[in-house]
Amino acid sequence: MSVIxxxxxxxxxxxxxxxxxxxxxxxxxxxxxxxTPSVRMLFDDEVVKKEKPNKLIQTEKQKSI
Structure with a gap:
Protein backbone atom coordinates (compact mmCIF):
# COMPACT_ATOMS: atom_id res chain seq x y z
CA MET A 1 0.00 0.00 0.00
CA SER A 2 2.91 2.36 0.64
CA VAL A 3 4.06 1.93 -2.98
CA ILE A 4 0.76 3.38 -4.18
CA THR A 36 0.54 32.35 -39.23
CA PRO A 37 -1.08 28.89 -38.81
CA SER A 38 -4.29 30.05 -40.47
CA VAL A 39 -2.54 31.31 -43.62
CA ARG A 40 0.39 28.89 -43.81
CA MET A 41 -1.34 26.76 -46.44
CA LEU A 42 -1.71 29.82 -48.68
CA PHE A 43 2.02 30.49 -48.91
CA ASP A 44 4.07 28.78 -51.58
CA ASP A 45 6.82 26.46 -50.48
CA GLU A 46 10.34 27.73 -50.82
CA VAL A 47 11.95 26.82 -54.09
CA VAL A 48 15.10 24.86 -53.48
CA LYS A 49 17.81 25.78 -55.94
CA LYS A 50 19.27 22.79 -57.67
CA GLU A 51 22.99 22.51 -58.02
CA LYS A 52 24.40 22.75 -61.48
CA PRO A 53 24.98 19.29 -62.92
CA ASN A 54 28.37 20.45 -64.25
CA LYS A 55 29.71 20.72 -60.73
CA LEU A 56 28.66 17.17 -60.00
CA ILE A 57 30.31 15.88 -63.17
CA GLN A 58 33.49 17.81 -62.42
CA THR A 59 33.78 16.39 -58.93
CA GLU A 60 33.24 12.86 -60.21
CA LYS A 61 35.92 13.39 -62.86
CA GLN A 62 38.32 14.70 -60.23
CA LYS A 63 37.72 11.66 -58.06
CA SER A 64 38.51 9.28 -60.90
CA ILE A 65 41.79 11.04 -61.73
Whole structure:
Protein backbone atom coordinates (compact mmCIF):
# COMPACT_ATOMS: atom_id res chain seq x y z
CA MET A 1 0.00 0.00 0.00
CA SER A 2 2.91 2.36 0.64
CA VAL A 3 4.06 1.93 -2.98
CA ILE A 4 0.76 3.38 -4.18
CA UNK A 5 1.23 6.46 -2.00
CA UNK A 6 4.76 6.85 -3.33
CA UNK A 7 3.64 6.57 -6.98
CA UNK A 8 0.75 9.00 -6.47
CA UNK A 9 3.02 11.57 -4.83
CA UNK A 10 5.63 11.25 -7.59
CA UNK A 11 2.96 11.62 -10.30
CA UNK A 12 1.60 14.75 -8.60
CA UNK A 13 5.09 16.24 -8.47
CA UNK A 14 5.63 15.49 -12.18
CA UNK A 15 2.22 16.96 -13.08
CA UNK A 16 2.97 20.15 -11.13
CA UNK A 17 6.36 20.42 -12.88
CA UNK A 18 4.69 20.17 -16.31
CA UNK A 19 2.07 22.72 -15.26
CA UNK A 20 4.79 25.16 -14.20
CA UNK A 21 6.66 24.59 -17.48
CA UNK A 22 3.46 25.22 -19.45
CA UNK A 23 2.66 28.42 -17.54
CA UNK A 24 6.21 29.66 -18.07
CA UNK A 25 5.95 28.95 -21.83
CA UNK A 26 2.65 30.83 -22.07
CA UNK A 27 4.02 33.82 -20.17
CA UNK A 28 7.12 33.96 -22.37
CA UNK A 29 4.91 34.26 -25.47
CA UNK A 30 5.62 30.93 -27.10
CA UNK A 31 1.97 30.44 -28.09
CA UNK A 32 1.21 34.00 -29.23
CA UNK A 33 1.29 33.45 -33.00
CA UNK A 34 -2.37 33.19 -33.99
CA UNK A 35 -2.10 34.52 -37.55
CA THR A 36 0.54 32.35 -39.23
CA PRO A 37 -1.08 28.89 -38.81
CA SER A 38 -4.29 30.05 -40.47
CA VAL A 39 -2.54 31.31 -43.62
CA ARG A 40 0.39 28.89 -43.81
CA MET A 41 -1.34 26.76 -46.44
CA LEU A 42 -1.71 29.82 -48.68
CA PHE A 43 2.02 30.49 -48.91
CA ASP A 44 4.07 28.78 -51.58
CA ASP A 45 6.82 26.46 -50.48
CA GLU A 46 10.34 27.73 -50.82
CA VAL A 47 11.95 26.82 -54.09
CA VAL A 48 15.10 24.86 -53.48
CA LYS A 49 17.81 25.78 -55.94
CA LYS A 50 19.27 22.79 -57.67
CA GLU A 51 22.99 22.51 -58.02
CA LYS A 52 24.40 22.75 -61.48
CA PRO A 53 24.98 19.29 -62.92
CA ASN A 54 28.37 20.45 -64.25
CA LYS A 55 29.71 20.72 -60.73
CA LEU A 56 28.66 17.17 -60.00
CA ILE A 57 30.31 15.88 -63.17
CA GLN A 58 33.49 17.81 -62.42
CA THR A 59 33.78 16.39 -58.93
CA GLU A 60 33.24 12.86 -60.21
CA LYS A 61 35.92 13.39 -62.86
CA GLN A 62 38.32 14.70 -60.23
CA LYS A 63 37.72 11.66 -58.06
CA SER A 64 38.51 9.28 -60.90
CA ILE A 65 41.79 11.04 -61.73
Missing amino acids: YLLISISIVVAVAFLIAFIRAVKSGQYDDDY
